[in-house]
Amino acid sequence: TLSPEKTAEMVQEILKKLQTRGAVTINNTEWNAPTIPKVYVRKGRYEQSKLVFEIANPNGLSTAELTGFIRNSEVATDTRTVDMTLNLSGKSVQNITIPINGPLYDATFELSDGTRKGIDQLYYADGTWSYNVPHLVEEAALKVTPQEAFMPSTDSYVVERNAQLSGKLTEALGNNQVVSLFRSLRAGNTVADFSAYNAIQFTASGSGRIEFSPEKASRAGNEQFRTVFDLTSYPKTYTIRYSQLSNGVGDTFSAEDLRWLSFYVLPATGKGYPQNFDINLKDVKFIANAEPLPKAYKLYPNYPNPFNPTTVIEFNVPQPSDVKIAVYDVLGREVKVLANGQFFPGLHSVVFDATGQPSGVYFYQMSVGRNTLTGKMILTK
Numbered sequence: 001t002l003s004p005e006k007t008a009e010m011v012q013e014i015l016k017k018l019q020t021r022g023a024v025t026i027n028n029t030e031w032n033a034p035t036i037p038k039v040y041v042r043k044g045r046y047e048q049s050k051l052v053f054e055i056a057n058p059n060g061l062s063t064a065e066l067t068g069f070i071r072n073s074e075v076a077t078d079t080r081t082v083d084m085t086l087n088l089s090g091k092s093v094q095n096i097t098i099p100i101n102g103p104l105y106d107a108t109f110e111l112s113d114g115t116r117k118g119i120d121q122l123y124y125a126d127g128t129w130s131y132n133v134p135h136l137v138e139e140a141a142l143k144v145t146p147q148e149a150f151m152p153s154t155d156s157y158v159v160e161r162n163a164q165l166s167g168k169l170t171e172a173l174g175n176n177q178v179v180s181l182f183r184s185l186r187a188g189n190t191v192a193d194f195s196a197y198n199a200i201q202f203t204a205s206g207s208g209r210i211e212f213s214p215e216k217a218s219r220a221g222n223e224q225f226r227t228v229f230d231l232t233s234y235p236k237t238y239t240i241r242y243s244q245l246s247n248g249v250g251d252t253f254s255a256e257d258l259r260w261l262s263f264y265v266l267p268a269t270g271k272g273y274p275q276n277f278d279i280n281l282k283d284v285k286f287i288a289n290a291e292p293l294p295k296a297y298k299l300y301p302n303y304p305n306p307f308n309p310t311t312v313i314e315f316n317v318p319q320p321s322d323v324k325i326a327v328y329d330v331l332g333r334e335v336k337v338l339a340n341g342q343f344f345p346g347l348h349s350v351v352f353d354a355t356g357q358p359s360g361v362y363f364y365q366m367s368v369g370r371n372t373l374t375g376k377m378i379l380t381k
Helices: 004-021
Strands: 023-026 029-032 040-046 050-056 063-071 080-087 093-099 106-112 120-125 129-132 137-145 156-158 162-169 180-184 199-207 209-216 227-230 236-241 258-266 275-287 310-317 321-329 334-343 346-353 360-368 371-379
Touching: 040 120, 080 093, 129 137, 162 180, 180 275, 227 236, 227 346, 236 346, 258 275, 310 321, 310 360, 310 371, 321 346, 334 346
Parallel strands: none
Antiparallel strands: 023 029, 040 050, 050 093, 063 080, 063 106, 106 120, 129 180, 137 162, 156 275, 162 275, 180 258, 199 236, 199 275, 209 227, 209 258, 310 346, 321 334, 321 360, 360 371
């Protein structure tokens, strides 16, 4: 059995001999041997805002020409042109860094010695933002845009490009029906290792409740880890620590084999149809320095306070729990239930809309079992 290296050497030798002999007749068909590139890419990788190529230069060329096109996003109609002369310094193998100066979705390159003979053609593609909706959804629309400020760093990994999904759900979802916005982390849904980080961070806005799941290749659908958060009408930064993710049976999440980041739209309970939904995601990234969550239940001061007519109430849940968040007036009468159900570990938020309520002092209360936490807020009109 030949090693891959020995096989490659034999193939190169055969091609060289065919090239020197010119046309070859095989089964009465004339075949011209291909022109072997004098310089070619052995392997390459993308490192957020730059491409790194390992270039083989067996002929000791001093320079090579790299030309091509780059797209910033899945839906981009404009392309950026690349036309560079690479300094190879005659080295047989050399790493060359190609600055991209911004996000990259896909790119097509040609590498040659400048004579247009023996061209090495290359193609790179990132993972794709996409969505899944059943026939019950009307007016579904996906919008993908480059980040406004692309800032790669050593302690984070940017999931490039922002995404927005909107539509109208006309009736209740049936079994195995989902509305989701998702991002494959690598082209072809190949596995990626993000175990060097401890959280996923993003800015989101929109309406409704979202179930978030970084999906592992080693787990079936019902075994995936997830958490739930509520969207607000204004952009808010969410930090989902790995420790917050739960699969319901007490397993610990690990990120060595991720394929997708999935955001599932959960229909509002107690409301009729149709229901409009909108999720707007920006600046998604893996981070390595997220601080640990508080290890106790906590109810935070609402903001703004005083308010008119809406305010946000945040609370922390250290473990999967049934939580009720309700608002009361000064007489102790329940004004509105903002949340009542199971919450996964992590920081959550609800919005109190006091439209139709009189000005005055209100109290908001977090109830977990027999334990309660209370805050005070003022509505001014």
